[in-house]
Amino acid sequence: MSANAITFQRPSSPHPEVASWTVAEVETLLGLPFMELVFRAAEIHRQFFEPGKIQLSTLISIKTGGCPEDCGYCPQSVHHETAVDNEAMMTVPEVVAAARQAKANGASRFCMGAAWRGPKDADLQQTLSMVEQVKALGLETCATFGLLQDGQAEQLKQAGLDYYNHNLDTAPDKYGDIIATRAYEDRLDTLGKVRRAGLSVCCGGIVGLNDTRTDRAGLIAQLANLDPQPESVPINNLVKVIGTPLEDAQPLDWTEFVRTIAVARITMPRSYVRLSAGRSEMNEATQALCFLAGANSIFYGDKLLTTDNPEVLADRALLDKLDLTPL
């Protein structure tokens, strides 16, 4: 199929963007001439969003380290010798104080992450108070606690949770190279539970795992074929952490990263596409190009979970320079 033969929307369908994207179609999009791709993504961005608005989410790690899963990119896994220690869970007042600060800094969403395979019921009870109290501050709430058991998504929803983050991370046929302790199906199962509980879905992935264009196309096709599509789509660029199996991964060229953002925008026109981990290692011009190509959300705050994110003051200055304003 020629690049120009790609149609981005299927106008005859009531939800034209929720079509079945093939990996080959997505790969063709990724291979469009760079300027053409960014231009088309920017056009679609303008059809569905105010292009000058950026959504700001602040992350906090409520339970750091000691995770039993073996994700090859993650410094928090017990399977890898990294500088991250197994810490106790934060207390409810500590989390609420951090959320108050995030709100004062201008974030609209507060995302609580835990290094769990999934929450034990006793742990979940503590997180419910966090969700309730963060929500009461007037922030949107998001949690990322791993795989959920029956009933847990409903309890989170009832406590006031708005979003659940659960990434598909990479293409289904690459998953086994990166993670051995769980299967792609397990992730899809939790995403189903989250949807059925009435929570909004935040689901994206991570690139720079020595992935090929076909792998990236496989990830985007999976995300875009979720029905309904995720409301938020974080695109993480691998932060290489010493001691993880991917510490020496081949860096992804910045143009490939921008292409991934652009294709996420084209295939998921109504979703917030978040330029996520990896911004500390990215120059401002590349970030600006990501915003032009349709990224309209960032993690905002000096830290991601365990690694650095740009300082709040630097991000404010960047948004000012680009005439972008927070939602």
Ligand code: SAM
């Ligand atoms: N344990 C939960 C889980 O895996 O769903 C929640 C936290 S986990 C750290 C959330 C996401 O962070 C992962 O799905 C992955 O996309 C991203 N991530 C982890 N380590 C990363 C790294 N070194 N660089 C970029 N993104 C990373």
Ligand code: DTB
């Ligand atoms: C997501 O997609 N990225 C965030 C959030 N969801 C939880 C996490 C990025 C983690 C980067 C590595 C670290 O700081 O430990």
Ligand code: SF4
């Ligand atoms: Fe655990 Fe999540 Fe890290 Fe995987 S990505 S090791 S599940 S904290």
